[in-house]
Amino acid sequence: MGIILFLILGNAAGAQTNDSVFIAGMSDEVLVNSKAYDNLRVLCKTIGGRLAGSPQIYKAETWGVNALKAAGADKVWLQECMVPRWVRGGKDIAWVSYAGAPDKTIKLPLDVLALGNSLGTGAKGVQAPVILIHDFDELEKRKDEIKGKIVFYNHPFNKKFVQTFRAYGEAGPYRWGGPSRAARYGAVAVVIRSMSDATDNYPHTGSTEYDSAYAKIPCAAMGLRDADKLADLLTQGKKIQLYYKSNAHFLPDTIGHNVIGEYTGAESPNEYITVGGHLDSWDPAEGAHDDGTGCVHAIEVLRAMKAVGYRPKHTLRVVLFVNEENGLRGGTQYEAQAAANKEKHLFALESDGGGFTPRGFSFSLQAARLDKLRPWIPLLLPYGIAAFNEGGGGADVTPLNETMGVPVAELQPDGQRYFDIHHTRNDVFENVNKRELELGAISMSGLIYLVDKYGL
């Protein structure tokens, strides 16, 4: 595009109101003075990946404390909770071998990552014939063929879902529950097609959960190009052996901390609005979009409100949850402490969908109650928020909703790039755009301001 013509995009908010002017002021503050991007750089580049219980997460806790103090929090503290400590234990290795030309065995390496919470193979690894399974229906039909084999779940992301999280929801059970379902029929290991429709070959890790009724067999995700190749070979009828070695294991549970900072409310300091992200991340990269961006979003909400001189009526509490990825112990503990202390919580918002341009919020509220909030959408549309959807809040704030009935929500950024990055080596600072990140913080600040002012 040259300079000759450029677009003047309409401000769909229409007539200005006090609220639109106030939110525009927060927008200016964030776009000009935001610390979100710099905070994220420090987190990603000086600490990097940070699973619960890892040495890195303790450094990240210190980072969070410092960032919250710098943002102007009235008080900052650590909320203790026990966390699991899963360890990858080095590089995961896999290859397949099959007969090529006469007397020649072809051996192809696979790019794999052990699934989080999975157990490794021991030093020798596991080798067995591999069987291609497309979905659980096929697994059930072919259950007599599974014994002694390595099951390869090749369930693709459904490209037709415009909302990529729907594809994740549909394919996710193969990662989450697939290993135990295969173990039930005697599989010795499981490999899955990564939860993605990316064009590269990076494997995507992420939690699995063993059903204690069956053997805890090793399991890993492979990159999509490798999955395509392996599926092609199996479809051609090749007899294929798969070798997999992983040293994944658990160390004993250890102490972790939610990092909490408060901006004390002017009128109802004992009533809380929580805004958060999760501090822990998977280990292949830096946990930038998942969920460094959510952490810096939440910190920025506090910083921006203080910077523009807005004192909330209720106490704003920023929470960096310690263990979303493989246990949810941080979110569970936060709710438990809130209940034990009989705290009154008005609302809780999480950002855990990445630092992309915002598109909407999803709420735990039912349709009729959500309809009453929709007149706020035009106030947030200039910053990207085009919809308030049903669908619940972020994982870490869900215990507040489920146990205490607190309304919760989650930022819904544009999700098209998320599953190119999620739980892979791509999840690095360089893949976050400064302005997209900032628009998320603006949208969240706007919603929190409206909830603080008008309730919900």
Add this chain to the structure above:
Amino acid sequence: MGIILFLILGNAAGAQTNDSVFIAGMSDEVLVNSKAYDNLRVLCKTIGGRLAGSPQIYKAETWGVNALKAAGADKVWLQECMVPRWVRGGKDIAWVSYAGAPDKTIKLPLDVLALGNSLGTGAKGVQAPVILIHDFDELEKRKDEIKGKIVFYNHPFNKKFVQTFRAYGEAGPYRWGGPSRAARYGAVAVVIRSMSDATDNYPHTGSTEYDSAYAKIPCAAMGLRDADKLADLLTQGKKIQLYYKSNAHFLPDTIGHNVIGEYTGAESPNEYITVGGHLDSWDPAEGAHDDGTGCVHAIEVLRAMKAVGYRPKHTLRVVLFVNEENGLRGGTQYEAQAAANKEKHLFALESDGGGFTPRGFSFSLQAARLDKLRPWIPLLLPYGIAAFNEGGGGADVTPLNETMGVPVAELQPDGQRYFDIHHTRNDVFENVNKRELELGAISMSGLIYLVDKYGL
């Protein structure tokens, strides 16, 4: 984000209609079978940057012909027009020097790109004291200080504009008209802060236009970090010499071609709906987002309509314009031929804002007429279109509007990343996301379908 919770985003289109079902079918077709991404890869990776008149643009014309035929166009042809042929002529070089410690001169290289359509310095380059100018008001106030100097326009992008194109519109005149305004007061060259708010230091080229009343002085854009550094030094009061060398020049005008493909209308084959992008691009990279994505969007509209078996009432004409960046000769010629042939044009749509997730369309229509189209927005919202804005169409289709009164429009993708990429070495295939690209094609297909069916 783990698997425990995932978002189900509401389909804001509400109740299904025949139109929503039809557009959803086109969406499925594009998301599963699109050729847009593969076409873009070939254009970017086998041809690359392609200024009008360059050897590359002729290869790109052949690429366009082949891609349109493969998409199923009934006829494909080249529409001749004369184009300018501006040549960079090698690497542009610049550095600044100033007194450091006693008896020591400090010399700093600057990363620069000659502005498009600018003339070079000759082999010796130009060296002169540099003067920092923030805006045209300051230039006027200090006009007596300009003679014999190199003017450094350091007008920043206004970060506060959520819509980055507004910042481009505000800063653009320093690139477009700044050199001649400085030449008027005797400047010997101009360097500008690049039209961007990116975090890197890549310079952004793009057209300038000399006022024939003044000397055609050399001019270049520099990266933002270099601009910050130079501005700091000048603000500290350093006396700075700037050296700049460029071999930029024009060769004689040459023959170029708009590439045109048609899908003949079933009811009114002599009435046209045009959809296009521009084939030419700047030279530092591959012209991926500017405007390879617009070309493959337009081709994909035709391909998808044919693939789902939709025969438009009017003839759909895909046009890949040959010279948007530094002359608009392609768009001008297309209108001239349409007028000469007394063609009836119903509508023309261009994609020239990058291959990012779509957010809206801007139209040349006035408010009252645009209001009548807005009931279509819910049909397109599932694919990202949240607004129909006033503001005109793409540059190449604007002659159709200005001269023949044809309603025109432009796709408005999410613009947050655009000015990190635009006219720089960053404009490569790898910075285009497959699904974001496809959503643009879906949105355009949907709008074209609605216009074809209902008029506007």
